[in-house]
Amino acid sequence: xxxxxxxxxxxxxEKKQPVAFWCNxxxxxxxxxxxxxxxxxxxxxxxxxxxxxxxxxxQLPKDRFSAERLKxxxxxLKIQPAELGDSAVYLxxxxxxxxSTDTQYFGPGTRLTVL
Amino acid sequence: GNSVTQMEGPVTLSEEAFLTINCTYTATGYPSLFxxxxxxxxxxxxLLKATKADDKGSNKGFEATYRKETTSFHLEKGSVQVxxxxxYFCALTSNNAGNMLTFGGGTxxxxxx
Numbered sequence: 001x002x003x004x005x006x007x008x009x010x011x012x013x014e015k016k017q018p019v020a021f022w023c024n025x026x027x028x029x030x031x032x033x034x035x036x037x038x039x040x041x042x043x044x045x046x047x048x049x050x051x052x053x054x055x056x057x058x059q060l061p062k063d064r065f066s067a068e069r070l071k072x073x074x075x076x077l078k079i080q081p082a083e084l085g086d087s088a089v090y091l092x093x094x095x096x097x098x099x100s101t102d103t104q105y106f107g108p109g110t111r112l113t114v115l
Numbered sequence: 116g117n118s119v120t121q122m123e124g125p126v127t128l129s130e131e132a133f134l135t136i137n138c139t140y141t142a143t144g145y146p147s148l149f150x151x152x153x154x155x156x157x158x159x160x161x162l163l164k165a166t167k168a169d170d171k172g173s174n175k176g177f178e179a180t181y182r183k184e185t186t187s188f189h190l191e192k193g194s195v196q197v198x199x200x201x202x203y204f205c206a207l208t209s210n211n212a213g214n215m216l217t218f219g220g221g222t223x224x225x226x227x228x
Contacts, residue, residue, distance in 0.1 A: 004158075031214075033215070033216075035216075041220055041221070042119075042206070042218025042219055043159070043204075043216070043218050045216065048214075048215060091158070091159065093159075093216075098214050099210075099214060100144075100145075100146070100147050100166075100210045100214045101147045101164075101166040101208075102214075103149075103161050103164065104161075104216055105161070106158045107158055108157065
């Protein structure tokens with residue numbers, strides 16, 4: 001079974017440029033998560049989707065970040081414009097139903113460097 | 116709100132030594148507890164989990180017991196190998212927090228031959 005797929009794996013951009021990250025969850029998983037992981041820290045949730053509905057986006061900086069999951073499968077996370085402080089690893093995860101006992105499976109992440 | 120505290124690293128051990136990584140938590144509701152591992156250059160992988168008090172999760176020689184009375188979920192392994200070198204994250208979810216994972220800061224383990 002294929003795991004969570006993310007692309008690109010690495011991205012280097014200059015500040016004020018836009019950037020987008022793509023995630024394909026495990027087949028059949030209804031719930032999709034985007035996490036932000038700063039260097040030396042644990043991941044922090046940005047947004048959670050149940051199918052195509054964003055059910056928790058309270059931690060998403062909405063002035064510059066946006067996300068979508070149009071058909072309830074793939075998802076895209078966008079930053080426009082990027083700032084130096086956005087340099088981090090962006091992780092996508094999925095779970096079967098999103099219950100508190102469900103395992104979340106993580107992709108390899110996209111490492112973003114903003115110059 | 117929910118929070119997870121784990122011992123700071125790095126933890127440096129010789130091969131075949133006994134490992135303990137401490138993890139304590141604060142949570143509302145009835146949390147589920149997880150240990151994830153991140154090997155160099157790779158993504159997070161679930162190592163083990165426990166979903167109710169007194170449950171023991173185990174995998175690859177690692178184990179952790181959900182202790183509600185001490186709000187702890189310490190990770191242990193009887194004999195570590197060089198290949199266990201990685202960063203270990205303790206985490207929890209709870210129904211009261213939208214089922215999002217709350218992570219500790221991670222503990223880097225380095226095992227020397």
